[in-house]
Amino acid sequence: MSQQLPIYVVYMFHFAAKVGNAQHYVGSTTTLNFDRRMRDHSHGRASALTAEAVKRRIDLWIARTWFTSDRGLEQRLKSASRYSLKCPICKERVTPSASRFQCIVADPQPTFAVTATLEWQNAAPAAATFPQKKGRS
Numbered sequence: 001m002s003q004q005l006p007i008y009v010v011y012m013f014h015f016a017a018k019v020g021n022a023q024h025y026v027g028s029t030t031t032l033n034f035d036r037r038m039r040d041h042s043h044g045r046a047s048a049l050t051a052e053a054v055k056r057r058i059d060l061w062i063a064r065t066w067f068t069s070d071r072g073l074e075q076r077l078k079s080a081s082r083y084s085l086k087c088p089i090c091k092e093r094v095t096p097s098a099s100r101f102q103c104i105v106a107d108p109q110p111t112f113a114v115t116a117t118l119e120w121q122n123a124a125p126a127a128a129t130f131p132q133k134k135g136r137s
Helices: 031-042 048-055 073-080
Strands: 008-019 022-030 060-068 102-104
Touching (some): 008 048, 008 073, 022 073, 060 073
Antiparallel strands (some): 060 102
């Protein structure tokens, strides 16, 4: 019996307003835990940055996702930073809308269950590209 590799989802949030100097957050989870992780973010339980956004009632838009079996993708994205270059909301200078992006409503006092699904994403995952530092091949 062969063991199936876990599939990870690396996701990028675009905040509706800046939290300090930040307007983006990058995180990851397995595809099986995606819904729970989005609920945790919406209730301010997943990271300090998204918790602060939720406390301020700033909506979190899922701007981009990458599906991968590579656990290191999240760290490489964070190391490369410059999130606005990878964020379609910033790149295209569009106002987020529910027809194109999923909003995880900031709810510090949860009165409902947020259910996020992967169905709204494009069937083909976007390839992640990273800028090469000078002097490296």
